[in-house]
Amino acid sequence: MDQEESSQLRLEVVAPAGRVFEGGVQMAVLPAVTGELGILPRHAPLVAQLSIGRLRALTVDGDWLTFAVAEGFAKVQFNKIIVLADAAEEASQIDVARVHKSIEQAKQRLEMHRSGAVPEGEDVDPYREQLALRRAYNRLKVAERPDK
Template identity: 30%
Template sequence: MATFDLELVSPEKLLLSRPVEMAIIPAAEGDMGVLPGHSPMIVALKGGVIEVREAGKQPERLFVAGGFAEITPTRMTVLADEATPVAELSRAQAETRMREAQAAYEAAAASGTPEAREAAMDRYLATRKMVDVAGAA
């Protein structure tokens, strides 16, 4: 089957760089499947799971807290704000981060600008998704 090159980069490191058959990304407008030959575009990512599919293998799942994806017919580069393999997520840590994000949103809602409220809400929603996909601690 045809493949395209996928690179997943976070501020800390390069997490993934190899040919894949398909990737499903959490685009801001909704989940989006990417196959070889996809139309070129740049999309914003929301907090969620990137699922990478290769022939005969179990899909690889990585949590991203947001970022951007640049897509061309032969390559996709994901620049993630934060990225972690789903298997490495701790439910207890995710719940702690969600409570912190909720407190930050409440503070921004009380005295912040609309932009600060929106950024705090995005962070809260990303951590909520992290809790949903995290394994038991």
């Protein structure tokens, strides 16, 4: 596979808060619900549902980039991968201290909900807290072991 052709594959990672990554890659590994999906240049058109997990991409410079992504979708067409994720963060950008804080907070609120000790005037949506917790754990995993 020559450099020229491989560099034609483009990856775009888009989250609701904005575009997280856009650039040429040699290869990308997507966390599809059916298992990891490796995409090389000239892949057949594909639409995949993504689960929470880790997205990896080999840049044209030969570096591996790792992203923590939440649920979403990916489309491969015309040598372009568009990833639409509920949340996406590059491993080196993840603020571990903040992740720990959100885990702590989510746990605390779930516990309040479970024991029925929600303070007056407050409200807890357990679905929201579980979502936050799952994402935080994924971010932690990716931040600590981006290559594993």
